[in-house]
Amino acid sequence: MSEKLMEGNGKAFLVLLLPISFLIIFLVSTWKALLVLILLALGFNLWQQYRWQKWCQQVNPIFHQLIRENQGQITPMDLAIKGSFSGSVAKRYLDSKAAEFGASLRNSEEGGEVYYFITASILGNILDSSEPVKKLPAQPVTKTARSLLEPPPQQPVKEETEPELVTPATHTEAQRSLEQQLVFGSLIQSELAKRLNVYSSTVYKRRNDPEFPEWSRSKDPDGIAWTFSEKNKEFFPLEEEGKN
Template identity: 45%
Template sequence: MAGKPVNSSAGGCLVVLLPIAFGIAFLFVAWPVLLALLLLGIILRLWQNYQWQKWSQQVNPFFHQLIQETQGRVTALDLAMKANLPASAAQRYLETKSQEFGARALDYQDQGTVYYFVTASTLGTIFDDSEEYSLDDDASEDETTSLDEQPSTRLQDKQPTEKQTSSKGIIQSELARRLDVHSSTVYKRRSEPYFSDWSKSRDPEGIAWKYSSKSRLFFPIES
């Protein structure tokens, strides 16, 4: 009777120790194979990184040219067409560059993901727009002073009529107020192919607008 608990305890120890012993024996025999597989995986990863860097160097000139042409606004389709790449490769390249340079990625329903890379030329354009805002504010102050001197014409001069609007271009901040959006939204969308349709859908008078990079003004499209 006294020997049964001892046998049960010994059997339980064997159940625990046998798998451990087999595991140690397996590692002792198979460790060269496992080490070889680990080294093979590391070598394969290094080779893939080398191939990627080499391939990226061939794509970089197309990417840099595209950045200059679009003022930092790039899509996978743009890069695929520019460098004659598969869509998946262009998408992976832009994702890598986006992480590398801290670019901003925005998703559009009609264009997919658009990556915005900030460059010196892009900042220069933004600064130029800021100068336009400053000039616009100064003009607004002068207009307010003039309106104060002539109260009878204040309401007539404050809101431009459709004829007055269509006779000249307006700056970015004015169009943003007209479309009831932030100025940066107009800045990001002004080079899009569907900018006219988008601006028309938000314009209170249903006017479609287009951007002139030469004058840096927005002009209505005559219907």
């Protein structure tokens, strides 16, 4: 039994030894050709990386321009249209930039992917929206504010007291909250963002848009359209401007 076992182990060893020997002979006879192929593959890979870096340097100005115009938000479609190249190349470029600058990837309302790069101006807007409401500079008191500051006229005392009827809150009472906010006739960015129930950065991005009044009207709980004043850096209701 031991001789048969040794004979079987010897045959198994020969079966393994033959392929190994053929592989060694193949490597010895073709190592030069294999080395050339490996060097060619490495050289081609380095050449591809060099071409990609040179191409990225040409696209960087377009990328920086879109980041400034869109407040840090950019999609592969935006970059592809601006640079006139394919969407797959634009996505590869944005993926490399997102890894370089630590950008976040978000899903837009339309279902696409949006790359969000945090810049110094955007970070400042976020910090401004998180700070307490700053004191407003002194401005002329509007008619609405003057009516709020004046004491109500005294009512003549009736001889017979009658029970007062408690009426439910009406739209006029709801409007008083807006009038109290508009003591100086305007709202700052963080106040308007809270009223419209949006982010402060969203108001900042849309404030110079010609369609901003209609957009703010659709978001405002009282259906009021707002406009931005570049001079005062504040937001005014269009109805108030018409009155003044």
